[in-house]
Amino acid sequence: xxxxxxxxxxxxxxxxxxxxxxxxxxxxxxxxxxxxxxxxxxxxxxxxxxxxxxxxxxxxxxxxxxxxxxxxxxxxxxxxxxxxxxxxxxxxxxxxxxxxxxxxxxxxxxxxxxxxxxxxxxxxxxxxxxxxxxxxxxxxxxxxxxxxxxxxxxxxxxxxxxxxxxxxxxxxxxxxxxxxxxxxxxxxxxxxxxxxxxxxxxxxxxxxxxxxxxxxxxxxxxxxxxxxxxxxxxxxxxxxxxxxxxxxxxxxxxxxxxxxxxxxxxxxxxxxxxxxxxxxxxxxxxxxxxxxxxxxxxxxxxx
Numbered sequence: 001x002x003x004x005x006x007x008x009x010x011x012x013x014x015x016x017x018x019x020x021x022x023x024x025x026x027x028x029x030x031x032x033x034x035x036x037x038x039x040x041x042x043x044x045x046x047x048x049x050x051x052x053x054x055x056x057x058x059x060x061x062x063x064x065x066x067x068x069x070x071x072x073x074x075x076x077x078x079x080x081x082x083x084x085x086x087x088x089x090x091x092x093x094x095x096x097x098x099x100x101x102x103x104x105x106x107x108x109x110x111x112x113x114x115x116x117x118x119x120x121x122x123x124x125x126x127x128x129x130x131x132x133x134x135x136x137x138x139x140x141x142x143x144x145x146x147x148x149x150x151x152x153x154x155x156x157x158x159x160x161x162x163x164x165x166x167x168x169x170x171x172x173x174x175x176x177x178x179x180x181x182x183x184x185x186x187x188x189x190x191x192x193x194x195x196x197x198x199x200x201x202x203x204x205x206x207x208x209x210x211x212x213x214x215x216x217x218x219x220x221x222x223x224x225x226x227x228x229x230x231x232x233x234x235x236x237x238x239x240x241x242x243x244x245x246x247x248x249x250x251x252x253x254x255x256x257x258x259x260x261x262x263x264x265x266x267x268x269x270x271x272x273x274x275x276x277x278x279x280x281x282x283x284x285x286x287x288x289x290x291x292x293x294x295x296x297x298x299x300x301x302x303x
Contacts, residue, residue, distance in 0.1 A: 052093035142196040153186035181268035253281035
């Protein structure tokens with residue numbers, strides 16, 4: 001017998017590609033399968049690349065009819081609100097798409113040729129209002145809201161969220177243990193946990209699985225959900241948990257005076273990671289102080 005079933009990722013490509021659909025579909029399939037000019041990439045790569053380029057394509061499709069009509073100005077306008085890892089991924093995706101289009105004669109000039117990905121550490125800034133709103137629009141189910149809340153309040157990593165068990169929760173006393181680190185449970189995670197646990201009990205009342213996050217497959221066993229579970233719920237929709245987690249740590253560093261020891265204790269970070277966040281926060285604080293001094297100096301000069 002021959003397996004003639006269609007892989008989920010291929011069905012996903014067929015259902016999701018819109019706006020320049022034929023060219024984008026051909027690009028994604030080459031990412032998956034490779035060809036005489038390129039080696040095949042992983043499914044995750046296809047998901048991440050399409051998640052990064054999809055908002056740009058949807059915006060361009062309102063005024064453009066073909067990829068060859070996209071200019072450098074269009075690309076820069078789409079990337080201008082982004083920073084950090086989100087900008088890095090958003091640059092890598094259209095660069096791959098337009099390189100593919102150029103090699104196959106679909107466009108005359110590649111508008112991403114001169115794009116550069118800046119150093120992540122220099123661009124690790126607080127999330128913008130637009131980014132926060134985008135996360136709110138995506139995170140609508142109890143499971144999605146819980147995942148985002150754990151990253152946004154407790155700076156939990158994806159692996160720690162997947163491995164969180166019911167035994168790690170102490171809801172009456174508002175305590176939670178994440179990756180072996182016990183801490184007070186924030187109000188937002190507490191509310192999202194209650195909502196998710198209510199749905200969990202209603203959907204799988206007799207499951208033997210002690211993990212907080214479960215699905216139809218893991219409810220029959222005892223293991224955690226896969227990494228693909230989190231990607232399917234958030235990453236494939238353009239929500240990056242590491243971006244949310246980094247924003248939380250940076251916010252704490254800014255409010256606590258850029259103390260690496262404090263960050264290491266609160267978020268169970270390594271000394272290296274804590275020092276890096278503290279250094280970034282200190283640079284931002286120094287910049288703010290410099291701007292304030294300049295403003296004061298100008299006011300003094302006027303008076």
